[in-house]
Every structure is written in structure tokens, then in C-alpha cells.
Amino acid sequence: MKLKKILVVGSSNTDMVIKTHHFPAPGETILGGRFLMNAGGKGANQAVAAARLGGKVTFVGKIGDDIFGKQALFQLKEEGINVDFVAVDPENPSGVALITVDNKGENSIVVASGSNGTFSPDDFDRAILELDESDFILMQLEIPIPTVEYIARMAAQKQKKVILNPAPATTLSDELLQNLYLITPNETEAELLTGIKVTGQESALKSATILHEKGVEVVIITMGAAGAFLLSNGESEIISAPRVEAVDTTAAGDTFNGALVVALSEGKTFQESIAFANKAASISVTRIGAQSSVPYRNEILK
Numbered sequence: 001m002k003l004k005k006i007l008v009v010g011s012s013n014t015d016m017v018i019k020t021h022h023f024p025a026p027g028e029t030i031l032g033g034r035f036l037m038n039a040g041g042k043g044a045n046q047a048v049a050a051a052r053l054g055g056k057v058t059f060v061g062k063i064g065d066d067i068f069g070k071q072a073l074f075q076l077k078e079e080g081i082n083v084d085f086v087a088v089d090p091e092n093p094s095g096v097a098l099i100t101v102d103n104k105g106e107n108s109i110v111v112a113s114g115s116n117g118t119f120s121p122d123d124f125d126r127a128i129l130e131l132d133e134s135d136f137i138l139m140q141l142e143i144p145i146p147t148v149e150y151i152a153r154m155a156a157q158k159q160k161k162v163i164l165n166p167a168p169a170t171t172l173s174d175e176l177l178q179n180l181y182l183i184t185p186n187e188t189e190a191e192l193l194t195g196i197k198v199t200g201q202e203s204a205l206k207s208a209t210i211l212h213e214k215g216v217e218v219v220i221i222t223m224g225a226a227g228a229f230l231l232s233n234g235e236s237e238i239i240s241a242p243r244v245e246a247v248d249t250t251a252a253g254d255t256f257n258g259a260l261v262v263a264l265s266e267g268k269t270f271q272e273s274i275a276f277a278n279k280a281a282s283i284s285v286t287r288i289g290a291q292s293s294v295p296y297r298n299e300i301l302k
Contacts, residue, residue: 003056004265007134008258009124009151010043011116011142012061012076012086013095014068015290021103032100039075040097040290041116042140042167045251048291049258050138051079053280053300055265058082058134060127061143062119064094069115075291085127089115095142105246105285111142111168119143121150131155138261140165140254145172152179161264165257166193178215184257185211186222204229205236220274222256222281228274239271241278244286251290256281258294276300 020032039048047059059081063069065088072094076083095114101107124147131137137155139148139162148164155162156179163182166172169189177183187198196207198221208219208231221229227240259280263273279300287293 003054004135005133006050006055006057006136006138006261006265007060007127007130008043008047008050008057008138009060009143010046010138010140011041011095011113012039012044012059012063012069012072013041013097013111013116013142014038014072015040015097015099017099017101017288019101019288023100023102023108034288036288036292038290038292039072040251041072041095042142042165042254044072044076045254045290045294046138046140046165046258046261047076047081048079049251049255049280049294050262051081052294052296053259053262053276054297055258055262058085058127058130060085060124060130062087062089062115062123064088064092064115065090066093068096069094082130085130087119087123087126089118092118101248101288105248107249113142116143119147121147123147124151128154131160132158134160136160136261136265137162138165138257139163140167140257141170142168145170145176149173149176149179152176155179163257163261165253167253174214177211180216182218182220183211183216184220184222184253184260186224186253190221198223201229201236201238204238205231208236218270220260220270222253227278228256230270230274232270237271239274239278242282244282246285248288248293249285251293252281252285254290255284255294259300
């Protein structure tokens with residue numbers, strides 16, 4: 001089987017993680033536990049997930065001319081990802097995320113975007129030939145929205161399948177939605193995009209229908225431990241996720257999206273692709289960190 005090429009466009013960050021019993025209140029200083037420094041950023045995380053799970057991946061983003069950027073690039077290459085089109089910002093530092101993880105596995109994150117925030121349409125144009133050769137374009141929202149809109153418009157004109165993970169949560173233009181093949185919000189993001197609070201299958205259908213009516217062909221709403229809701233071709237269902245004990249939910253959504261696009265690139269059905277992605281995400285939440293928590297394909301097959 002000839003692998004379909006996946007183009008992941010987005011952010012690259014260095015994650016600094018502290019484990020703690022509980023989140024500090026405003027003005028409170030607490031003593032945390034274990035400290036970890038990992039490669040992260042939603043774009044890079046999704047590229048790594050797709051590569052580890054069998055995808056043929058090119059990553060396009062922007063890093064600073066600093067040790068964090070150089071290390072990120074080195075690690076992406078080690079994963080077998082094509083990084084020939086990653087731009088370097090000579091003026092701004094690479095992105096950094098400060099992450100606190102409590103004893104229930106929930107996380108609180110503050111991101112300093114750095115070079116990610118200067119990723120422009122001109123930066124992407126360097127990779128235009130790669131867009132021509134790719135079948136799926138996977139993006140998130142840790143780079144400027146105008147750049148996301150530009151890429152989605154160009155990709156849609158070339159009849160490429162654009163998949164958007166609309167995180168971090170923000171409102172999106174109707175034009176952007178019309179250029180999407182598939183969107184993968186979680187419950188919070190779906191509510192922000194549609195005004196419908198997603199609490200179960202009925203509300204998920206209402207929310208997904210609004211997005212579909214705005215032009216998105218397929219809608220998948222991730223619902224944590226409950227699995228993922230699918231609306232496609234007028235049919236809807238929830239595909240359940242394996243039950244696990246969560247240690248750290250960082251990058252669970254990124255793992256889901258990377259896995260999803262790999263399965264779709266292999267010609268799997270949406271139901272099969274979501275089941276594959278649910279398994280991958282379920283494994284990731286049992287481990288600490290972002291890219292360090294992403295499983296390999298043989299782990300899913302087990």
C-alpha cells in the first residue's frame with residue numbers, strides 16, 4: 001500500500017512540566033514534585049504522533065534561532081519527520097509552555113508563543129510544493145489564525161483534505177470552516193464554536209450539525225473518557241474509548257489527531273480511524289509529558 005503523505009502545519013514548543021498535588025491558588029506558592037522538560041507544541045506533537053503510528057509526515061512551522069529550536073528540530077528528525085520547510089525566526093525565541101499537572105492527571109498550561117506567533121503565509125509558501133504532494137493537511141491554532149485561513153484556502157483550492165484541531169479554543173470565521181474537510185473540537189471548543197453545551201450524544205449532534213451546515217464535511221467531537229462523537233454523511237454515533245487510569249492528559253488530543261489522520265491516510269473508515277485514535281490517546285494519558293507520552297504503532301496493535 002502506497003502511504004498517503006501527511007502535512008502537519010503548526011507550533012513547536014518546549015514544555016516545562018511540574019507535577020504537583022494541587023494547582024496553586026492566586027498568590028499561593030506551593031512545593032511541586034517531579035520536573036520534566038519535553039518537546040511539545042500542538043503541531044509538533046501531532047506530527048510525532050502521526051510519524052510514530054506509521055504516517056509519512058512533513059512538519060512545517062517556525063522556531064527561534066536558539067537551543068530550544070535546534071533541539072526540537074533534532075528530535076523531529078529523529079522521529080523520521082521531514083523538517084526541510086521549518087522556518088527560523090532570527091528575532092524571536094522558540095515557543096515555551098509552562099505546564100502544571102495535578103495528582104488527578106489534569107493540567108494547567110501557559111504558552112509563550114515566541115516564533116510560533118510570527119509564522120506567516122510567506123513562511124508557508126516555502127513549502128508549497130510539499131502541499132501539492134500531500135493528501136492530508138493537519139493544523140491547529142497555536143499559529144496565527146490568518147495563516148491558518150490562508151493555508152486552508154490554498155489547500156481547499158487544490159482539493160486537499162484539510163483537518164483542523166481547533167485548539168486552543170477560539171472563534172472561527174465561516175470562510176475557514178467552509179475550507180475544512182474535517183474538524184475535531186473537544187466539548188469546550190465545540191461549545192465556543194456553536195454555542196451548544198456538549199454534555200452527551202444529543203447535544204453533540206446539535207453542535208456538530210451547526211458546524212456541518214457551515215460547510216465542514218465531517219465533524220468529530222472528542223469527549224474524553226466517553227470516546228468521540230462522529231457526524232458523517234448524515235449518520236451520527238459515539239465511538240467509545242478504552243477505560244484507563246489517567247496520569248497526565250497533556251497531548252491526549254494531539255495524539256488522537258495524529259492517529260486519526262494516519263488511519264484515514266491508510267483508507268480506514270471514520271469509525272475504524274476513531275477507534276484507532278481512541279486507543280492511541282488512551283495510552284498517552286497513562287504517561288507523563290507531551291511527545292514523551294505518544295505511543296508507537298506496535299503498542300496500539302497489542
